[in-house]
Amino acid sequence: MKPLVKATHEQYLKAIELYHQGGANAVHYFANQEGITSWNYCEGCNEETPDCKYNCCLVCGLARRPS
C-alpha cells in the first residue's frame, strides 16, 4: 500500500492562490494533478478535501479534527 501524500508548503501556497481564483474545485483539481492522495472530510467545506502537511484542509485551512 502506498503512503498517503499530503500537500507540501509550496503546494499549500499555490492552493491558496488557486482558491482565490477558482474556488474549491480548482484546489481539488490541483490536488489530483499533484498526486495528493490524502483526503479527509472538512467541516468547513462540508466535503472531502485534500490534506496539507500542517494537518489542515488544503481548501479552507481549517485544522483537521484529531481522529
Ligand SMILES: [Zn+2]
Ligand atoms: Zn476545508
